[in-house]
Amino acid sequence: MAAKDEKDLTVTDICRILQISRRTFYEWRAKGRAPRCKRIPNGELRVRRAEFDRWYDNCEDAA
Structure with missing residues (x-):
């Protein structure tokens, strides 16, 4: 289980x-x-x- x-x-x-x-x-x-998302049993995405932090860091523009 994930930490708070x-x-x-x-x-x-x-x-x-x-x-x-x-x-x-x-x-x-x-x-x-x-x-990347995962779908929980009620159909919602999480x-x-x-993963969000990794994705966001990769959005950096080298300009």
Whole structure:
């Protein structure tokens, strides 16, 4: 089980953090650009915090 600071993020959490709409998140997901998700038994998506952090770090632009 994940530690409290390693909790899984919901789609709502991710959208709030990135200041994007749910539509944008699902468009990124369809294009393979969103962080890896897991589907829990009730059908909702979750993203492990460590996976989100890794994905976000890889979004850095070298400009």
